Amino acid sequence: MAPDRQVTLSARIPVAVLGATGSVGQRFVALLHGHPWFELTAVAASERSAGKRYRDAVRWMQSSPLPRAIADLEVVNAGTPSGVALVFSALDADVAGPIEETWARAGALVVSNAKSHRYDADVPLVVPEVNGDHLALVREQRYGRGAIITNPNCSTIGLTLALKPLADAFGLSRIHVVTLQAISGAGLPGVPSYEILDNVVPFISGEEEKIQRETRKILGRLDGNRVQDAEIVVSAQCNRVPVVDGHTECVSIELGRRASLEEVRDVLADFTAEPQALGLPSAPERPVHLHAAEAHPQPRLHRDLDRGMATSVGRLRPCEILDYKFVLLSHNTIRGAAGGALLAAELAIARGLLAEHPASSVVAAR
Numbered sequence: 001m002a003p004d005r006q007v008t009l010s011a012r013i014p015v016a017v018l019g020a021t022g023s024v025g026q027r028f029v030a031l032l033h034g035h036p037w038f039e040l041t042a043v044a045a046s047e048r049s050a051g052k053r054y055r056d057a058v059r060w061m062q063s064s065p066l067p068r069a070i071a072d073l074e075v076v077n078a079g080t081p082s083g084v085a086l087v088f089s090a091l092d093a094d095v096a097g098p099i100e101e102t103w104a105r106a107g108a109l110v111v112s113n114a115k116s117h118r119y120d121a122d123v124p125l126v127v128p129e130v131n132g133d134h135l136a137l138v139r140e141q142r143y144g145r146g147a148i149i150t151n152p153n154c155s156t157i158g159l160t161l162a163l164k165p166l167a168d169a170f171g172l173s174r175i176h177v178v179t180l181q182a183i184s185g186a187g188l189p190g191v192p193s194y195e196i197l198d199n200v201v202p203f204i205s206g207e208e209e210k211i212q213r214e215t216r217k218i219l220g221r222l223d224g225n226r227v228q229d230a231e232i233v234v235s236a237q238c239n240r241v242p243v244v245d246g247h248t249e250c251v252s253i254e255l256g257r258r259a260s261l262e263e264v265r266d267v268l269a270d271f272t273a274e275p276q277a278l279g280l281p282s283a284p285e286r287p288v289h290l291h292a293a294e295a296h297p298q299p300r301l302h303r304d305l306d307r308g309m310a311t312s313v314g315r316l317r318p319c320e321i322l323d324y325k326f327v328l329l330s331h332n333t334i335r336g337a338a339g340g341a342l343l344a345a346e347l348a349i350a351r352g353l354l355a356e357h358p359a360s361s362v363v364a365a366r
Helices: 021-031 093-105 128-139 154-168 205-220 261-270 272-277 333-352
Strands: 006-009 013-018 037-045 087-088 109-111 147-150 170-180 221-223 227-228 231-242 247-257 288-290 309-316 326-331 364-365
Touching: 006 109, 006 147, 006 221, 006 333, 013 093, 013 261, 021 333, 087 093, 087 205, 087 333, 093 109, 093 147, 109 333, 128 147, 128 154, 128 205, 128 221, 128 227, 128 272, 128 333, 147 333, 154 205, 154 247, 154 288, 154 333, 170 205, 205 288, 227 231, 261 309, 272 326, 272 333
Parallel strands: 013 037, 013 087, 087 109, 109 147, 170 231, 288 309
Antiparallel strands: 006 364, 170 247, 221 227, 247 326, 309 326
16 A cells, blocks of 8 residues: 655654663664664663673574674663663663653653553553554653653554454444463563473463553543543453464454444454555554454464564454454564554654654655
């Protein structure tokens, strides 16, 4: 699908990654290499890594080679802002909150993958195709020229991408979701092999509460300077399974009004949004891929569709308890983490939220 408008920049924007040595931080580094809008100029981590070359501080776990130019960067202390205007945070939630605020007060736009600020009233929790209008909340923040934008939980992102077109077309009243979550979602060093091999772990700390709370906020309505949560009942059960990447979710939904199976199918298949219309660099061509094969989607086959930035939906059928049920799959460390944050930053820039930075002048042409 050709974009309605093409957004370009006058120059690439220097960016930093906080928590660059961790699992999500490494994914940020890999995706930023060669990005048309962003140039990675600073990698930051804890005090014990500061001062080392990145190649010496990181245990590189990505399938692509560590880019040489980035390998030679000196790691800086994540707690000390460096003047970079755009920052991606992959910090652990135990330390992320105050460090991200420090960078925002120093004038940076911080796009965070941590949970620390997700529920702040003035902080947008953004899935760009779902609630890009919530970015307007940053103008209510107290950080001067800086601001904080948050990326939702990895399972919530895949879920809300599938729910958004249904909510707009038919309304939603009740959602039940059971997740089968990949081990990469646990970060490094991850789940011990003796616990996860030949096993399913039916508990992930805090995960069910995140999905239930975040889904209502993301699908909520921007009302002036705050978000009114969607009046939807969400019930989640979360499991860790022996899959490396790709979260699978079994979803049942109750619609706000009657709709045929064909109507539901068409709405999912036809869904596009602002990132596609603008042709943003990280936007998938199709946010939702609808599969007709009986045993699809599957993590090994479908997690990398649209560069890992799409949600796959399959097994769509009537539900004997609610209205419809389906299975969805999304890549938890690309769309559900670093890739989703890059797309949120791209949309924020296209909406002029880095207007004071000389490298962020946006030219949109039809």
